[in-house]
Amino acid sequence: MNRISKTFDALATQGKKALIPYVTAGDPNKEATVPMMHALVEAGADVIELGVPFSDPMADGPTIQLACERSLAHGTSLRDVLGMVTEFRQTNTTTPIVLMGYLNPVEAMGYPTFVELASKAGVDGVLVVDMPPEEACDVDAMFEQAGLDFIYLLAPTSTEERIKTIGEVGRGYVYYVSLRGVTGSAAIDVEDVERNLDRIRQHVKAPLCVGFGIQNAEAAARVSDVCDGVIVGSALVSRIAEQADNPQQAMKDVSELAHSMRVAMDAHEALEA
Amino acid sequence: MSINSTEKTTADFNVDLPDASGHFGIFGGRFVSETLTAALDELQSTYEKLRNDPDFQAEFDKELAHYVGRPSPLYFAERLTEVCGGAKIFLKREDLNHTGAHKVNNTIGQALLAKYMGKKKVIAETGAGQHGVASATVAARFGLECKVFMGATDVERQKLNVYRMKLLGAEVESVTCGTKTLKDAMNEAMRHWVTNVEDTFYIIGTAAGPHPYPMLVRDFQSIIGRETQRQCDAQIGRQPDAVVACVGGGSNAIGMFHPYIKYPEVQMYGVEAGGLGLHGDDHAAPLSKGKPGVLHGNRTYLMEDENGQIMGTHSVSAGLDYPGVGPEHSWLKDVGRAQYVAATDDEAIDAFHKLTRLEGIMPALETSHAVAYAMKLAATMDKDQVIVVNLSGRGDKDIHTIAELDGVTA
Numbered sequence: 001m002n003r004i005s006k007t008f009d010a011l012a013t014q015g016k017k018a019l020i021p022y023v024t025a026g027d028p029n030k031e032a033t034v035p036m037m038h039a040l041v042e043a044g045a046d047v048i049e050l051g052v053p054f055s056d057p058m059a060d061g062p063t064i065q066l067a068c069e070r071s072l073a074h075g076t077s078l079r080d081v082l083g084m085v086t087e088f089r090q091t092n093t094t095t096p097i098v099l100m101g102y103l104n105p106v107e108a109m110g111y112p113t114f115v116e117l118a119s120k121a122g123v124d125g126v127l128v129v130d131m132p133p134e135e136a137c138d139v140d141a142m143f144e145q146a147g148l149d150f151i152y153l154l155a156p157t158s159t160e161e162r163i164k165t166i167g168e169v170g171r172g173y174v175y176y177v178s179l180r181g182v183t184g185s186a187a188i189d190v191e192d193v194e195r196n197l198d199r200i201r202q203h204v205k206a207p208l209c210v211g212f213g214i215q216n217a218e219a220a221a222r223v224s225d226v227c228d229g230v231i232v233g234s235a236l237v238s239r240i241a242e243q244a245d246n247p248q249q250a251m252k253d254v255s256e257l258a259h260s261m262r263v264a265m266d267a268h269e270a271l272e273a
Numbered sequence: 274m275s276i277n278s279t280e281k282t283t284a285d286f287n288v289d290l291p292d293a294s295g296h297f298g299i300f301g302g303r304f305v306s307e308t309l310t311a312a313l314d315e316l317q318s319t320y321e322k323l324r325n326d327p328d329f330q331a332e333f334d335k336e337l338a339h340y341v342g343r344p345s346p347l348y349f350a351e352r353l354t355e356v357c358g359g360a361k362i363f364l365k366r367e368d369l370n371h372t373g374a375h376k377v378n379n380t381i382g383q384a385l386l387a388k389y390m391g392k393k394k395v396i397a398e399t400g401a402g403q404h405g406v407a408s409a410t411v412a413a414r415f416g417l418e419c420k421v422f423m424g425a426t427d428v429e430r431q432k433l434n435v436y437r438m439k440l441l442g443a444e445v446e447s448v449t450c451g452t453k454t455l456k457d458a459m460n461e462a463m464r465h466w467v468t469n470v471e472d473t474f475y476i477i478g479t480a481a482g483p484h485p486y487p488m489l490v491r492d493f494q495s496i497i498g499r500e501t502q503r504q505c506d507a508q509i510g511r512q513p514d515a516v517v518a519c520v521g522g523g524s525n526a527i528g529m530f531h532p533y534i535k536y537p538e539v540q541m542y543g544v545e546a547g548g549l550g551l552h553g554d555d556h557a558a559p560l561s562k563g564k565p566g567v568l569h570g571n572r573t574y575l576m577e578d579e580n581g582q583i584m585g586t587h588s589v590s591a592g593l594d595y596p597g598v599g600p601e602h603s604w605l606k607d608v609g610r611a612q613y614v615a616a617t618d619d620e621a622i623d624a625f626h627k628l629t630r631l632e633g634i635m636p637a638l639e640t641s642h643a644v645a646y647a648m649k650l651a652a653t654m655d656k657d658q659v660i661v662v663n664l665s666g667r668g669d670k671d672i673h674t675i676a677e678l679d680g681v682t683a
Contacts, residue, residue, distance in 0.1 A: 055582040056456060056568060058463045059306040065450050077580040103304060103567045108581025130304045130567065134294060157311035157470070177308055181468040 003096040003124045004149055004172040007046050008207045008228065017265055018173075018229030019044055019220070020209055021236055021258050022100060024051035024067035025084055026076030028240060032247040034087045036254065041095050043255040044262025047173075049127070049231065052081050052101030059129045061182040063234040063241065070244060078105040078114070082121040089122035098125035098151060098172070111139050115146045125149035125172040133169045140169065153177055156196055160203070167204040173229060174204050178212045183234050188213035194226040217257075217264035224265045225272065232261060290604070295484020295571075298607060301600035303483040305570045309463070312470040317485045319390050324492065329385065336381045337496060340414065341371050343378075345497075347504035347661070352631040353648070360514065360654035362647055364634070364664040365501050367525065374637065374666030375497060375525040376407035380476055382493035384411040387474035394418040394473045398462040400427055400455035400521075401591035401639075402434025403666060404478030409443035417474075419443040422462040424454040427591055434670060452585045455595050459569055479522025480599035483570025487600050494528025501661055502532055509659060515540040515650065518663035519643040520560065520613065521593035523602045525665035530611060531601070540612070543602060544646040546588035547615030557586035559598050560606050560613035573600045589618035589674065590638035592666075616645040622678060624648060625668060637666035638674065 001009075011018055021040050025033050037048055053071035057064060085097055099118065106114050106128065118126065126148050128136075136150060143150050149172030154163060156179065166174060176197065178188050188210075197208055210223050211231030220230045236254050243250035290297045303313060323329040337343040345366045354362045367375040380397075387395055395417045399405030405421040412419035421443050428435055428447045435445050451457035459482075466475045480490040498516075505512050516533060518526035520543040533539045548556030556562065559574040566575040568583055576584045576596040588594045605611035616624070621638055624645035629635045636644055640663075647662045654660070668675075 055451065056460050058460045058569070059308065059467070061464070062450065069451070072582060075580075079580075104575070104577065104583070105581035107566050107572075108577060108579065129306050130570070132303065132305065132307065132310060135302055135304055153307035155306075155308045155311070158307060159311060159314075162307075162310065177306075180308065180470065182464045 002147055002149065003094065004047065007096050008173065011046060016269055017224040017227070018046040018207070018209060019258065019262050019265060020047045020049055020229050020231040021045050022049040022051060022231060022233035023236060023240065023254070024053055024064060024071050025081040026053055026071030026074055027067040027237070028070050028244040028247055028250060029074055030076055030080060032251065033084045036251050037088050038092065039251050039255045040258055041092060043259040045095065045258060047096045047098060047229070049098045049100045049233070050081065050085065052078055052099055052105055054102040054105060057102060059182055061234060063238050064183050066241060067237045078109055082117050082123070085121040085123055096124040097122065098127055099123055100127040101129065103128050103131045111142060115142050115148060118148060119146040123148060125151045127151040127175060129153070133165055144171070151175060154200055156180060156192070163200050164203045170204070170206055173207040173209045174200070175231060176200065176208055176210045176227070178210050181212070183212060186213055187215060188219055188223060190222050190226060193223065197226055217260040220261040221264040221268035224268060230261070230265065232258070290601070291484060291488055295488065297601050297604035299565070300573050300603040301484060301487055301571050303570060304567045304572065305483045306467070308467045309483070312466065313483055313485070315390070316386070320386060320485055320489050323386065323389060329389065333382055333385060336385070337378065341377050341381060342369065343496065344500045344504070345369050347501060347508060350632050353628060354651065356627070356631060357648050357651040359651040359656060360658040360660045361656070362651055363513070363659060363661045365497060365529065365661055367497060367663060367665045368634070368636065368640070368667035372407050372410050373669065374403050374407070375494060375528060376404045376478065377410065378496055378528065379478070379490050379493045379524060380404070380407040380411045382489070383474070383476040384415050384417065387417060388415055390474060392472055392474040394420070394469070395476050396420045396422065396462050396465055396473055397476045397478060398422045398455065398458040399478065400424070400458065400594055401670065402427070402431040402438065403592060403670065405443070405445070406434055406437050406441070408476045409438040409441035412443060413441045420465070421445050422448055422458040422465065424452070424458045425449045426453040427455070427458070431591060431670070433673070455591070456583065479524040480527045480601060481522045481569060481571060481573065481597060487571065490524050491527045491531055491601060494524050495531045497525065497528035497663060498530065498532030501529065505661070512536060512539055513659040513661045514654065515542060515660045516663070517542045517544065517643050517647040517650065517660060519544045519593065519639050519665060520598060520602060521546065521557065521595050521639060522597070523599040525663050527599055527601050529663040530605065534610060541605070541610065542646060542650065543611055543613045544642045545613060545615045546590060546593035546642060547617040547620070548587040550617055551615055554584065555587040556615065557588045557593050557595060558615045559596060560602060561615050565603065568597050571600045573597050573603045574606070589621060590642070590671070592637070592639040593642065614646055616642040620645040622675070625675065634664070635668035636664055637668045638671045640665045
């Protein structure tokens with residue numbers, strides 16, 4: 001069993017939900033990322049989504065676009081990101097790492113090289129925003145053999161047919177995009193998410209995690225009620241943006257927000273139980 | 274060779290490619306986030322129905338005839354031919370279309386699709402502003418709300434077109450992220466579309482993007498090549514030896530090339546923006562110097578660095594200033610059916626002046642790249658041979674740029 005499955009199994013046993021923070025690798029600089037990852041685990045993260053910066057992040061709002069720009073200003077490459085994972089794994093062998101980004105840096109590296117290096121570095125899952133299952137079918141087996149989970153998105157507009165497809169091919173967990181828009185847009189509508197997740201659960205066995213629009217601890221707690229994990233990106237990344245010149249302070253602010261979400265989610269679950 | 278059989282006046286509705294999932298060989302496809310999938314499925318199924326619907330075709334034909342002003346003439350450039358001293362050069366006068374370029378063939382088609390789909394709002398991306406103007410124009414014509422995304426750099430250097438769009442009732446949104454040019458405008462239009470997909474139709478300006486866009490833009494623009502075939506038959510009794518068109522995203526070129534793909538005796542030349550020269554990075558020539566990758570929903574040749582990050586481009590013509598290209602061109606390059614070459618900024622500017630002085634036709638700077646290469650090509654060919662250049666747009670919008678280069682302050 002890989003680290004992602006182990007983590008979700010353990011959480012289910014404890015009656016807890018996964019907290020999954022996203023940060024862009026290399027933001028605000030390359031040296032800041034590995035300490036940030038450790039700090040997030042310390043703050044209560046169960047899985048880390050590590051963003052691979054891309055020059056044209058079409059599915060992201062301004063917060064993550066700017067994070068990509070800050071990171072690329074230092075020339076952060078996919079190889080650098082894999083190096084960060086390798087370094088993180090020297091002292092943490094349990095927290096799952098999911099690389100999240102766009103296809104072109106992977107295409108440029110070449111699939112066999114990427115799969116080999118990612119697996120060796122200790123990556124557990126890959127979420128390529130612009131790689132739907134129809135286009136991934138040629139390389140899917142290669143990822144599976146290397147023990148890399150291909151994580152897919154589902155959206156409010158996904159049809160039943162697509163939900164079925166992704167239920168079949170998706171591994172690790174499914175990332176449910178809670179609203180129509182890009183990352184960092186509006187606030188989340190929990191009732192709407194719940195209705196959609198009920199629909200999705202009929203065809204998807206993998207854990208369902210929800211992202212987009214989760215801005216604070218209270219929202220994280222309410223969303224965690226209806227899903228298996230909560231993904232927080234832009235809210236954390238905007239803390240980094242505010243302290244881009246002071247990575248130490250950025251790390252502290254990000255940890256605080258993540259920790260407040262952890263506490264609120266756990267208190268909420270305890271209350272429900 | 275004579276091509277006068279069962280010709281249609283509308284788009285090309287009998288094609289082998291793309292395949293059902295939008296691929297031209299390894300190129301094309303639909304590389305988008307799940308959040309756009311439903312919208313693209315809806316567009317695809319609508320278009321599949323309409324492309325074979327006689328009422329839709331008749332309406333498209335009618336708009337092309339009475340609103341766009343088609344057919345556009347095929348003109349023998351006698352003095353230009355004389356100066357080049359070789360093959361006869363004919364110009365397919367897309368510059369004479371309403372709004373002054375080929376862009377309107379596509380925006381009319383897509384606005385009709387929007388109408389059939391019941392969408393009341395349209396959005397578009399634009400670089401030089403030509404596609405923005407063509408979109409704002411058809412939005413006014415069909416009573417649609419229109420928002421145009423344009424890089425902040427382009428807003429600054431194309432003030433006149435920004436004002437034209439505003440006069441036509443469109444809202445122009447200045448995009449300040451990334452390189453602040455066409456690719457960023459396209460990113461931002463995609464972002465807006467994801468959020469407003471229910472009531473909004475995205476009019477993509479070139480034969481690129483996720484399936485079905487490269488196919489439908491190609492179909493709408495194929496009127497250029499089909500008319501050229503008919504006109505060549507009538508005017509010279511045979512088809513040309515070569516067709517030449519400039520390639521940014523490549524919609525005017527694919528419109529000319531596509532109907533000629535099945536006639537291998539007609540050579541096809543796509544002319545990319547060579548900028549300051551292909552030896553450095555200051556150009557916009559992905560087919561000549563790039564490599565295959567994935568951007569804006571399709572796999573195609575791209576200008577990218579060794580880490581797969583998309584590079585900034587340079588061209589004197591804003592309309593060619595794009596790091597990618599339509600996927601059908603990538604396929605035509607790899608199968609060897611079309612040849613892709615480049616003309617530099619200087620060559621294009623020289624061609625602009627030559628055509629203006631010799632024929633009294635002022636080409637757009639984009640188009641000037643095609644003219645520049647055609648002049649070189651003609652000189653290497655016999656006098657009884659024929660080249661057709663797709664004169665994709667007129668140069669009024671570029672007079673300011675030319676004046677600056679000449680040191681004239683207007």
